[in-house]
Amino acid sequence: MAKPEDAKNLSYPYLSSDEVNEHFKAIVRNSEDAIISRTVSGIVTSWNKAAEKLFGYSAAEMVGNPMLALFPKDRLNEEFFILDLIIAGEKVDHFETIRIHRDGKLIDVSNTISPIRDSFGMIIGFSSIVRDISKRKKLERLQNQFKAIIDYSDDAIISMSLDGVIQSWNRGAEAIFGYSSDEMIGMSISHLLPPGKHDENDNILEKLKKGERVAPLESVRICKGGRPIAVSITTSAIRDAKDRIVGISKILQDITLKKYNESRLQLTSSVFSNTNEGILITDAKGTILEVNDSFLRISGYSRDDILGKTPAIFRSSRHAPKFIEAIRELLMKSGTYQGEAWSRKKDGSAYASLLTINVVKDETGEAKHYVSLISDVTPLREKQEQMEHLAHFDALTDLPNRILLADRLQQAMAHVNRHKQSLAVLYLDLDYFKEVNDNHGHNAGDQLLVTVSHRMRDALRNVDTLARIGGDEFVAVLLDVGTPVECNYLAERILHACAEPVLIDGHLLQVSASIGMTIYPQDNTDAEELMRHADSAMYQAKQAGRNRVQLFDSALESEIKNRSLQISRIAQAFDTNEFVLYYQPKVNMRLGTVFGAEALIRWLHPQRGILPPSEFLPVIENHNMEYILGYWVIETALAQIESWRGLGLAMTVSVNLCANLLLKADFIEKLTALISKYPLMNPGSLELEILETNDVQDISKILLVVKQCQPLGVGFSIDDFGTGNSSMTYLNRLPAETLKIDQSFVRDILVDHEDQAMVKGVIALAHAFKRKVIAEGVENIEIGEKLLDLGCDFAQGFGIDRPMPGDEFPTWVASWAPHDYWKNRAYIIN
Ligand code: C2E
Ligand code: CA
Ligand code: CA
Numbered sequence: 001m002a003k004p005e006d007a008k009n010l011s012y013p014y015l016s017s018d019e020v021n022e023h024f025k026a027i028v029r030n031s032e033d034a035i036i037s038r039t040v041s042g043i044v045t046s047w048n049k050a051a052e053k054l055f056g057y058s059a060a061e062m063v064g065n066p067m068l069a070l071f072p073k074d075r076l077n078e079e080f081f082i083l084d085l086i087i088a089g090e091k092v093d094h095f096e097t098i099r100i101h102r103d104g105k106l107i108d109v110s111n112t113i114s115p116i117r118d119s120f121g122m123i124i125g126f127s128s129i130v131r132d133i134s135k136r137k138k139l140e141r142l143q144n145q146f147k148a149i150i151d152y153s154d155d156a157i158i159s160m161s162l163d164g165v166i167q168s169w170n171r172g173a174e175a176i177f178g179y180s181s182d183e184m185i186g187m188s189i190s191h192l193l194p195p196g197k198h199d200e201n202d203n204i205l206e207k208l209k210k211g212e213r214v215a216p217l218e219s220v221r222i223c224k225g226g227r228p229i230a231v232s233i234t235t236s237a238i239r240d241a242k243d244r245i246v247g248i249s250k251i252l253q254d255i256t257l258k259k260y261n262e263s264r265l266q267l268t269s270s271v272f273s274n275t276n277e278g279i280l281i282t283d284a285k286g287t288i289l290e291v292n293d294s295f296l297r298i299s300g301y302s303r304d305d306i307l308g309k310t311p312a313i314f315r316s317s318r319h320a321p322k323f324i325e326a327i328r329e330l331l332m333k334s335g336t337y338q339g340e341a342w343s344r345k346k347d348g349s350a351y352a353s354l355l356t357i358n359v360v361k362d363e364t365g366e367a368k369h370y371v372s373l374i375s376d377v378t379p380l381r382e383k384q385e386q387m388e389h390l391a392h393f394d395a396l397t398d399l400p401n402r403i404l405l406a407d408r409l410q411q412a413m414a415h416v417n418r419h420k421q422s423l424a425v426l427y428l429d430l431d432y433f434k435e436v437n438d439n440h441g442h443n444a445g446d447q448l449l450v451t452v453s454h455r456m457r458d459a460l461r462n463v464d465t466l467a468r469i470g471g472d473e474f475v476a477v478l479l480d481v482g483t484p485v486e487c488n489y490l491a492e493r494i495l496h497a498c499a500e501p502v503l504i505d506g507h508l509l510q511v512s513a514s515i516g517m518t519i520y521p522q523d524n525t526d527a528e529e530l531m532r533h534a535d536s537a538m539y540q541a542k543q544a545g546r547n548r549v550q551l552f553d554s555a556l557e558s559e560i561k562n563r564s565l566q567i568s569r570i571a572q573a574f575d576t577n578e579f580v581l582y583y584q585p586k587v588n589m590r591l592g593t594v595f596g597a598e599a600l601i602r603w604l605h606p607q608r609g610i611l612p613p614s615e616f617l618p619v620i621e622n623h624n625m626e627y628i629l630g631y632w633v634i635e636t637a638l639a640q641i642e643s644w645r646g647l648g649l650a651m652t653v654s655v656n657l658c659a660n661l662l663l664k665a666d667f668i669e670k671l672t673a674l675i676s677k678y679p680l681m682n683p684g685s686l687e688l689e690i691l692e693t694n695d696v697q698d699i700s701k702i703l704l705v706v707k708q709c710q711p712l713g714v715g716f717s718i719d720d721f722g723t724g725n726s727s728m729t730y731l732n733r734l735p736a737e738t739l740k741i742d743q744s745f746v747r748d749i750l751v752d753h754e755d756q757a758m759v760k761g762v763i764a765l766a767h768a769f770k771r772k773v774i775a776e777g778v779e780n781i782e783i784g785e786k787l788l789d790l791g792c793d794f795a796q797g798f799g800i801d802r803p804m805p806g807d808e809f810p811t812w813v814a815s816w817a818p819h820d821y822w823k824n825r826a827y828i829i830n
Helices: 004-009 017-030 047-053 073-087 133-153 173-177 198-209 256-273 293-299 319-333 380-393 400-418 431-438 442-459 484-499 525-541 554-575 624-646 667-675 697-713 726-731 743-747 753-768 781-790 806-814
Strands: 033-041 044-047 094-098 106-117 123-132 157-159 166-169 217-222 228-239 245-254 278-283 290-293 334-346 350-361 367-376 423-431 465-468 474-479 503-504 505-507 512-520 549-551 579-588 594-604 610-612 650-658 686-693 717-723 736-739 770-778 794-796
Touching: 033 047, 033 293, 047 106, 047 123, 047 198, 073 094, 073 594, 133 173, 157 173, 157 228, 173 245, 173 686, 198 245, 198 256, 198 579, 228 256, 278 293, 293 367, 319 350, 334 624, 350 380, 380 400, 400 423, 400 465, 400 474, 400 525, 423 442, 423 484, 423 525, 431 442, 431 505, 442 465, 442 474, 442 503, 442 505, 484 512, 484 549, 503 610, 512 525, 512 806, 554 594, 554 624, 579 650, 579 806, 594 624, 624 650, 624 667, 624 686, 624 806, 650 717, 650 726, 650 806, 717 726, 717 770, 736 753, 743 753, 743 770, 743 781, 753 770, 753 781
Parallel strands: 512 549, 594 650, 650 686, 686 717, 717 736, 736 770, 770 794
Antiparallel strands: 033 044, 033 123, 094 106, 106 123, 157 166, 157 245, 217 228, 228 245, 278 290, 278 367, 334 350, 350 367, 423 474, 423 512, 465 474, 503 505, 579 594, 579 794, 594 610
């Protein structure tokens, strides 16, 4: 560091001081740099040519004046600071700063300030050498900018030597590839190449060396960690001042996302054109911008037909304008709509579509496009309709099934309610259909069902419904029927349709139908109950002999309703032994002997007293209870015979046998088992009273059973003889030993000549056919007298005595004596 005293030693040995002075002046004058001197207080003392040029002020303007105008405000402190340093004796190197040109422009300068001392070494002023460095500074700034651009670019900007060694690696490169510049500078660029791509770089290098331009290319590079990315690469040569290629620069862009978007777009567009769904795109106003081929296929329009139009052209008349409004509103609210809609094809026909509309919004949230997806669900609908058909129609006959019937009946009821009409519900059951199935097979049965059901349907009117609700059961609902007569007419038509023979597999098959019918609202109840009523009437039609129509009778119905209650009460009574047999004596009036008794059932009802069979037997008719009670009667009568036998009383006991029991398949077996319980008993002590019947079929069956029973030794009698039409047939064919003249003839024998004639006839018949004849209902002595006169010795009736409990019977037998009038009466044969 120079001390102020050193200035005193300043000397120039070869020149005089004047010469020195001139010399310096010349240097100053001709200097390229501005050379300025000033006093300590800052007044300019000299201002050379270069200063004039640099600052734009002439020497005349500056010398003698302060040079403050040259300083930007913020540089004044810097100047004072440096001057202070110099005064303090510090040596200050040149520094770079800024000054102001006369025209106001800032100038970059380098400044060297030195002190001027007097001969005593005191600082009396300062000299400045100021050099214009604007050009260099500009260049420097430019370079810095370039560097910044390169540094801060998102793209990777990499320079390398001709042999591929990386020289620079910017932040973009760091971001894209994940390597820091420290890691990469000095490495080979081939580090970034995926395996198998090494010649890519070599080819580029070759081209560059030959001075050829290398077109930008898209390729793949590998990042730190091995992740491949798609890049676009621009390669250029780096040349020196003499235009020699000294290196290579590469700019790489990560285009992975762009590539992904591109492929997505490609996918989207292939979906757009290949999907089965119709796609329609409109702008915000609803103008159609684009449709895909599927849409054209579904709608039948061509692209030219619809581009530029609005979807209003597809609107089906099936939708009210409100429907479109509703969709629009929903779109506004939620941005999406989905639902089924009907649309119109070009040819005007309608098709069902599943419609999805989505709003596509721009960045500001404004609706930009509407994208509609349309799938034609017409085939689906058809399938659905098919399924619905299956669910509602019988597969065999294609008639409505039970489910649809319920629906139709409800509707029909509502209809007749509105129009004050009537409807009829008919319950149909085919007669003898089981036989067809059994004898000809189920296929034939099915064919018969199909044919017969279609004939029945054809016999009805269009407004009527015929449904199949079970194997051979059908229900018809007839609308707007007038009188029951009209109704009957329709039902008769069905009967006829049914009874027509059907030719199946060469066989002529024939069935008939039993129809139960009820009429609404005369039968004022609900649908379910109407069906039940028609069903129960059908059952009555069957009972009445089939192939007929039976109108539902509500009085009968309520009786049936009670029936099940009564049956359960009877079953309970049976369990608690409330049933007993009473015995009514049968006597020989002429001889005055008791030869037997008729067993008659009684119910010893705890509340109602002794109930006659008419109170409960009809209730259990055709019910299982009838058989249970029937066998019980036989068993009880057998036990009674046996018990009397034990007392030395040999009695023939007759029991009343209902035809149903007799005709049961296991009857003979059961009867045999019961009798075999009493091996010591004469089986002939048991007599079965069978009622006369009019059913010819039943007669033959009864005949068969009776014949099969004969080996058992039990006796048979025909009860209530003379009441049926088939008495002669019976007498002819039935091997029954006894005829019981019905009490209705006996009762009036004294007053009614016809009855008397009838009784006479029966007695004569009995004698002719060598049968025993017994009169029942002998209420008094006179009747008995008359019977004896007519040749009938055997009698039963209140005139002899009423039915009595079994344990009273032996005493009664012992005490009974015939009337004097009856004894020893002569036969009157006429
Ligand atoms: P039924 O076989 O004709 O029996 C004779 C009925 O006439 C008996 O009535 C008897 O009490 C009644 N009776 C007897 N003598 C006279 C008389 O002089 N005047 C009048 N008015 N009636 C007389 P009950 O016991 O009420 O039986 C009625 C019907 O019930 C019987 O008619 C028979 O068909 C049936 N029945 C009775 N017990 C049984 C039974 O155990 N099983 C079956 N299946 N039916 C029975
Ligand atoms: Ca009887
Ligand atoms: Ca009788």
